[in-house]
Amino acid sequence: MKKQITSIVLLFVGALAGCNSTEATLSVPNSSGTAAAAASTGQAAGLTTNQPSTTQPGMASQTAGTLRLDKLQIAPIVGAPVSVVTPLSRRLAADAKASGVMLAGASETGQAYVMKGYFSALPEGAQTTIVYVWDILDPSGNRLHRIQGQEKVAGSALQEPWSVVPASAMEAIAARTMQEYAAWLAANRA
Helix, strand or coil: CHHHHHHHHHHHHHHHCCCCCCEECCEEECCCCCEEECCCCCCCCCCCCCCCCCCCCCCCCCCCCCCEEEEEEECCEECCCHHHHHHHHHHHHHHHHHHCCEEECCCCCCEEEEEEEEEEEEEECCEEEEEEEEEEECCCCCEEEEEEEEEEEECCCCCCHHHHCCHHHHHHHHHHHHHHHHHHHHHHCC
């Protein structure tokens, strides 16, 4: 039975990766220290640039002076409502700062990577499983890395599974995400 649930979850995550029906905007501090929305529309901002793309992790473009390998833009989060994205975004911003990762706002340029998150909450008996996938993209939109996992929380609501998800669960996801991102970034720096 557990293998069937895992298979269904993986199938769902694969389908969710192509979905963009529900997106929450992540508010992050930009390089000037003021809060900026990561995206103001339903589409990811900053995925195009006039700079040559970085196709290999850790490799700078030919105009290395304008591309910062420690600068990350977080695109709109797909699938989770704003109410649960808020604690996630706060923790991501705090952990990014502690890890030395600079977060870029939607209108900023020069970021090396864009991180796009896909979330789903699935009721399973007396629990709810939050499934998450983060794609790490270069500025041209090429996927370089994927971070994924799940978090189980007590409680279940068939009609609105996000209603039982506490802020602490989203904060735990943010902490794991930034740890994995920082480790990947350190391993792939030129």
